[in-house]
Amino acid sequence: MRLVIARCSVDYSGRLSSRLPEAIRLIMVKADGCIAIHADGGAYKPLNWMNAPNTLVEDEAAWIVTNPAGERLTITLAEVLLDVSQECGEDPGLEKDGVEAHLQALLAEHPETLGDGVRLVRREYQTGIGPVDLLCRDSEGQAVAVEIKRRGEIDGVEQLTRYLHRLNRDPLLRPVRGVLAAQRIRRQARVLAEDRGISCVEVDYDALRGLDDGELRLF
Amino acid sequence: MRLVIARCSVDYSGRLSSRLPEAIRLIMVKADGCIAIHADGGAYKPLNWMNAPNTLVEDEAAWIVTNPAGERLTITLAEVLLDVSQECGEDPGLEKDGVEAHLQALLAEHPETLGDGVRLVRREYQTGIGPVDLLCRDSEGQAVAVEIKRRGEIDGVEQLTRYLHRLNRDPLLRPVRGVLAAQRIRRQARVLAEDRGISCVEVDYDALRGLDDGELRLF
DNA sequence: GTGTATATCTCGGGG
DNA sequence: CCCCGAGGTATACAC
Incomplete structure (x- = not known):
């Protein structure tokens, strides 16, 4: 890693144009x-950036960075205040817990959380326009499509609506009803969901994890 | 700005949990x-971060960063290889050109691009579930809701569909038809749009800018 | 490669 | 504060 602190101006030309005085x-x-x-x-987001792979041509007054997509970043240096380099080696990477995939795994283990007698048919059931997180059957034998989010918002309702529309064309499944499951569901999403006959279930992640025997498989 | 390069491990607990060896x-x-x-x-995205405002408690072996939302980042330092600080002053900020707002401004100036005789009624017309980018009337006097994107994708069609559904409840407007305008429209978005009776218009940004007299007002 | 969904999305604006 | 929408979104994964 190389760190340079400099008085500089920057021009970017690519997906849009931008300039930094x-x-x-x-x-x-x-x-x-x-x-x-x-x-x-x-914030953590840089003002400008160029992702790898790219080509850096460096002279005294300016750096010119180009990439295969034809984007170009020009850094014009007025004064360099710091220029240090440090070898870092490989990074072992970030280990996460508590993302949507975990919530899906937990709900797949405990589908009864979504309603009495609900049982799992498949995870990541393919619809042709994207996978439904969980496909279940309820106590009456009716198919239930479950969309899982960390936060339930309007996009999630739209997504589930598309799946339901698609799944309800399948004579072996229909009529399919929808459930939006999330740790928190926004009011507007709830309104839209109910308007479309989709049920909302708020899930307590920690309680659900408590139900689990401690062995959590992602897939 | 302070830059520290260190051999360290990091634990984050907040919206999720994560650990860096x-x-x-x-x-x-x-x-x-x-x-x-x-x-x-x-990439430019950091492995872990904490946005301002937060509180940093620093001792020799570890830094503990907490914020008002109850998130916590713990950095355990094994070896510090660099520790420099530099005063940077205020940043004048990034000036962008070519984002959706510019496209909206240009189309508002030249609504005829969207169809012969189309004229602007309002920009950012409020629907109650979000603003329609442009509300127009066509040569027949019919209301036209225009959703503008840099890239036309399925989300944009869903968004416009919601607005149309809402606008068509208004007796002063209905029947309202929809136009998706974008620099490029993906095939799938086009199919979905046409399935719902929404027209698609691909817009040449540079040509449109050429039409303009050079004075571009954002609002 | 396109298409689809996730993200500690980030960031900004409006009510 | 919540809600909504844009982003050079980035990133991962399936087809």
Whole structure:
């Protein structure tokens, strides 16, 4: 990793055009060749960046970064205040717990959370326009399509609506009803869902994990 | 801005839980107190981060970062290889050209691009479930709701469908027809749109800008 | 490669 | 605060 702090201006031309007037910023160059330009505040997102793979041509006054897609980043250097490099080696990577996949795994183990007598038919049931998270049958034998989100929002309702429309063409399944399951469901999403006859279930992730025997398989 | 390169492990607990095994990484602390931990490759996105505002408690062996939402980041330091600080001052910010807002401004100036005789009624017409980008009337006097995207995809069709459903409840407007305008429209979006009676218009941004007198107002 | 969905999305704007 | 929408979204994964 190479870290340069410099007074610089930056021009980007590619998916859009942008310009950064001269100021002091951090230029971060990673081992894979990607470049990010950070202001001293705001957020983790850089002001400008170029992902790998790209080509860096560096002279005294300017750096020109280009990539195969024809995007171009030009960094014009007025004054370099810091220029250090450090070998970092491989990163073992981030281990996550608590993402949607875990919620799906837990609900697949405990489908009764979605309603008495609900049992799992398949996870990631393919519809042709994307996979339904869970396909279940309820105590009456009716098919239930379950869309799982960390947060239930309008997009999730739209997604489930598309699946239901599709699944209800299948004579072996129909009539299929829909369930939106999420740790929290926004009011507007709830309104839209109920308007379309889709049930909403808020799931307590920690309680569900407590039900589990401790062995959590992702797939 | 403070830059620390250290052999460290990191634990995050908040919206999810995550753990980073020990390795050499960059810890970036910005003037507003936000913290990001970068590996030497991958992308511009850090492995872990905490946005401002937050509280940093630093001792020799570990940094503990907490925020008002109850999220917590713990950085355990094994070896510090670099620790530099640099005052950067205010950043004048990024100036963009070519985003959706520009396309909307251009189409508002030249609604005839969307069809002969089409004239603008309002930009950002409020529907109660979000604003329609442009509300127009065509040569026959029929209301036209226009959704503008840089890239036309299924989400845009869903969005416009929701608006149309809503607008068609208004006796002063109905029947309202829909137009999806974008620089490029994906095939699947086009199929879905046509299935719902929504027209698709691909817009040449540069040509449209050429039509303009050079004065481009965003709003 | 396209298509689809997720994300600690981030970020900004409006009510 | 919530809600909504845009993003050079990035990223992963299936077909």
